[in-house]
Amino acid sequence: MKTKNLIAAVAGVALLAAFPLAVTNPYYIHLLVTIMIYAIVLFGLDIVVGYTGQVSLGHAGLFGVGAYVIGTLTMHLGAPVLVCLAAAIAITAIFGALLALPALRVTGPYLAMVTLAFGTIIQILINEMDFLTSGPMGITLSRPMLLTHQLDEREFFWLVAVLMLASLVFVDRVLHSHLGRTFEALRGSPVASDCMGVSVYRYKVYAFVISAGLAGLAGGLYAYSEQYISPNTYNFELTVLFLLAVIMGGRKSRAGSLIGATILVMLPNLLDDIGQFRVVASVLALLVLVSVGVAIRRGKMTVKAAAVPVVGSIALALVSFTLSGLADWRLTIYGLITLFIVYYLQDGIVGFLRVALNLRTGAAAAAAEARAAAADGLQAQALTVQAAGSGETLLDAKQVLMQFGGLKALNQVDLNVKRGTIHGLIGPNGSGKSTMMNVLTGIYMPTAGTVAFKGREVNGRSSSQIALSGIARTFQNVQLFGEMTALQNVQVGLHHAYKSNLLQVALSLPGFKRERRANAARALALLEFVGLADVAGEEARNLPYGRQRLLEIARALALDPELLLLDEPAAGLTAPDIAELLAIIKKIRETGVTVILIEHHMDVVMSLCDTVSVLDFGQKIAEGEPAAVQANEKVIEAYLGGQAA
Numbered sequence: 001m002k003t004k005n006l007i008a009a010v011a012g013v014a015l016l017a018a019f020p021l022a023v024t025n026p027y028y029i030h031l032l033v034t035i036m037i038y039a040i041v042l043f044g045l046d047i048v049v050g051y052t053g054q055v056s057l058g059h060a061g062l063f064g065v066g067a068y069v070i071g072t073l074t075m076h077l078g079a080p081v082l083v084c085l086a087a088a089i090a091i092t093a094i095f096g097a098l099l100a101l102p103a104l105r106v107t108g109p110y111l112a113m114v115t116l117a118f119g120t121i122i123q124i125l126i127n128e129m130d131f132l133t134s135g136p137m138g139i140t141l142s143r144p145m146l147l148t149h150q151l152d153e154r155e156f157f158w159l160v161a162v163l164m165l166a167s168l169v170f171v172d173r174v175l176h177s178h179l180g181r182t183f184e185a186l187r188g189s190p191v192a193s194d195c196m197g198v199s200v201y202r203y204k205v206y207a208f209v210i211s212a213g214l215a216g217l218a219g220g221l222y223a224y225s226e227q228y229i230s231p232n233t234y235n236f237e238l239t240v241l242f243l244l245a246v247i248m249g250g251r252k253s254r255a256g257s258l259i260g261a262t263i264l265v266m267l268p269n270l271l272d273d274i275g276q277f278r279v280v281a282s283v284l285a286l287l288v289l290v291s292v293g294v295a296i297r298r299g300k301m302t303v304k305a306a307a308v309p310v311v312g313s314i315a316l317a318l319v320s321f322t323l324s325g326l327a328d329w330r331l332t333i334y335g336l337i338t339l340f341i342v343y344y345l346q347d348g349i350v351g352f353l354r355v356a357l358n359l360r361t362g363a364a365a366a367a368a369e370a371r372a373a374a375a376d377g378l379q380a381q382a383l384t385v386q387a388a389g390s391g392e393t394l395l396d397a398k399q400v401l402m403q404f405g406g407l408k409a410l411n412q413v414d415l416n417v418k419r420g421t422i423h424g425l426i427g428p429n430g431s432g433k434s435t436m437m438n439v440l441t442g443i444y445m446p447t448a449g450t451v452a453f454k455g456r457e458v459n460g461r462s463s464s465q466i467a468l469s470g471i472a473r474t475f476q477n478v479q480l481f482g483e484m485t486a487l488q489n490v491q492v493g494l495h496h497a498y499k500s501n502l503l504q505v506a507l508s509l510p511g512f513k514r515e516r517r518a519n520a521a522r523a524l525a526l527l528e529f530v531g532l533a534d535v536a537g538e539e540a541r542n543l544p545y546g547r548q549r550l551l552e553i554a555r556a557l558a559l560d561p562e563l564l565l566l567d568e569p570a571a572g573l574t575a576p577d578i579a580e581l582l583a584i585i586k587k588i589r590e591t592g593v594t595v596i597l598i599e600h601h602m603d604v605v606m607s608l609c610d611t612v613s614v615l616d617f618g619q620k621i622a623e624g625e626p627a628a629v630q631a632n633e634k635v636i637e638a639y640l641g642g643q644a645a
């Protein structure tokens with residue numbers, strides 16, 4: 001950690017620790033405790049919503065499970081606090097795994113509905129299982145005992161503060177590790193994740209389990225804090241507020257979760273007191289005015305775009321002085337805030353501040369760290385040279401049939417690829433080339449036929465298993481992880497090279513740090529290999545198209561593949577870009593990696609390929625050396641003839 005950040009962190013912790021000493025009013029101590037508890041839920045919810053991009057409306061239910069684990073264990077068994085909290089985390093994590101099951105099958109609004117149903121079922125169960133939960137009567141409990149000492153208001157504050165800070169550090173470390181990158185990759189492109197050996201199934205479940213564990217911890221602390229729990233608390237409104245708080249504060253940010261939790265707790269209080277509301281509305285208007293002014297000066301925002309937030313916040317401040325109370329306006333104000341966020345702060349308050357104040361994101365800092373590691377002498381080799389091909393078969397597809405309803409996209413196709421060669425796969429549009437790629441990489445399960453790689457059948461294996469066995473690919477329609485930097489994209493491809501587990505990451509053990517530095521240097525070397533080292537810290541979605549295609553190649557190479565499938569890598573590239581691409585593919589061949597190349601640019605195919613197979617209407621119509629294939633009559637008729645003409 002940099003000295004500046006360390007000083008800020010120490011100062012923050014000191015202020016937090018001193019708060020209950022300086023402020024003796026129990027009401028304010030309780031408010032801050034509630035903010036910290038909600039922040040723990042939001043850290044976890046952000047993993048699911050912000051990073052993996054799944055909508056969860058089941059988190060109030062998970063929060064309730066945590067609270068009731070503590071409630072029932074205390075009421076029935078008088079279990080000690082540490083056992084109770086550990087049980088709350090573990091049991092809620094199991095519920096999280098259950099909640100993940102629908103997320104494996106459905107997404108978007110359907111997932112929102114299923115998770116909402118999950119939350120409702122939990123609430124009903126708590127209500128109905130009164131032998132365990134006391135049903136609608138609720139459970140009354142007291143603040144926890146540590147050994148024989150009953151914690152008072154202040155000591156409980158410190159306990160919550162320690163657990164909140166521990167959760168913050170834990171989540172931050174996980175999200176900045178290879179595990180966190182997989183969560184983000186799922187959001188960017190699930191298909192590409194699988195094809196990089198990152199199982200979408202497995203990491204979605206991990207994300208929900210970690211997120212649920214945090215909700216369980218928070219729920220447990222909430223039970224102790226309120227000293228009374230009843231099923232009504234964990235309702236639809238709370239779950240929607242959790243979701244809104246993550247979005248308002250800012251996705252993919254711990255600061256965002258803290259801000260979101262503060263708004264969640266303070267807003268109802270604020271709307272109860274018109275005097276306070278006036279002060280806050282005025283300060284908000286001033287803040288918007290200043291940040292917008294800075295953003296305009298730095299050229300990050302146009303005057304036109306700034307008009308509505310400035311006028312809106314000033315109008316809100318002025319209107320607050322004309323109102324005598326807010327009781328009738330609460331819902332309207334909630335609605336206005338939501339509208340404002342959705343239209344103007346899509347990346348939340350933190351996202352807005354980052355742009356306005358030109359703050360560097362963690363990802364850009366990580367790219368700088370990788371460069372420093374490389375400069376430190378931690379030089380990595382981009383590709384390990386593989387044993388030269390001795391003409392043996394690397395991939396053998398036999399009689400592959402792929403049927404979509406009545407359409408035979410592939411009809412009894414044989415494909416035999418020799419190690420160390422570049423094997424071209426050509427054919428007119430719709431002839432089945434991409435379908436073949438999808439069959440080879442496990443995205444499609446062929447209707448009939450077999451595919452053997454290195455002598456072993458891969459039919460029926462998942463895309464991620466096939467990827468890890470040594471087959472990497474690029475996509476016809478570029479499938480990058482858009483919100484991640486170029487370096488992070490390659491690091492996802494390197495996921496197989498990270499051996500550290502969750503505990504080693506959470507404790508930031510030296511072995512994990514070494515592994516992280518070595519892999520960052522390796523990722524940078526791969527970017528250098530395709531000529532992209534200068535844009536390591538750029539988000540992939542902001543790169544020009546040609547560079548995105550090269551980045552896909554670097555990411556695929558990170559898998560250390562023996563077979564690389566390139567699906568129309570030259571599509572949409574300019575002539576100089578194509579020349580660069582040719583040079584890169586030649587360099588890849590020199591390292592011994594076998595390549596299957598789908599391409600419409602005949603000059604690329606002719607200059608690179610050792611063997612070419614031609615598909616037409618799902619059938620192989622010719623195969624051989626490029627010159628012979630080019631002269632083949634069937635090929636000329638089906639494909640090349642049209643082009644030559």
Ligand SMILES: Nc1ncnc2c1ncn2[C@@H]1O[C@H](COP(=O)(O)OP(=O)(O)OP(=O)(O)O)[C@@H](O)[C@H]1O
Pocket residue numbers: 404407409427428429430431432433434435436476
């Ligand atoms: N998931 C699918 N469901 C239904 N039909 C499909 C599916 N995938 C491919 N097809 C059909 O299979 C045929 C072969 O498509 P494919 O994309 O493999 O062709 P291609 O040779 O890669 O074409 P292009 O050069 O245009 O990319 C097409 O008729 C296509 O419409």
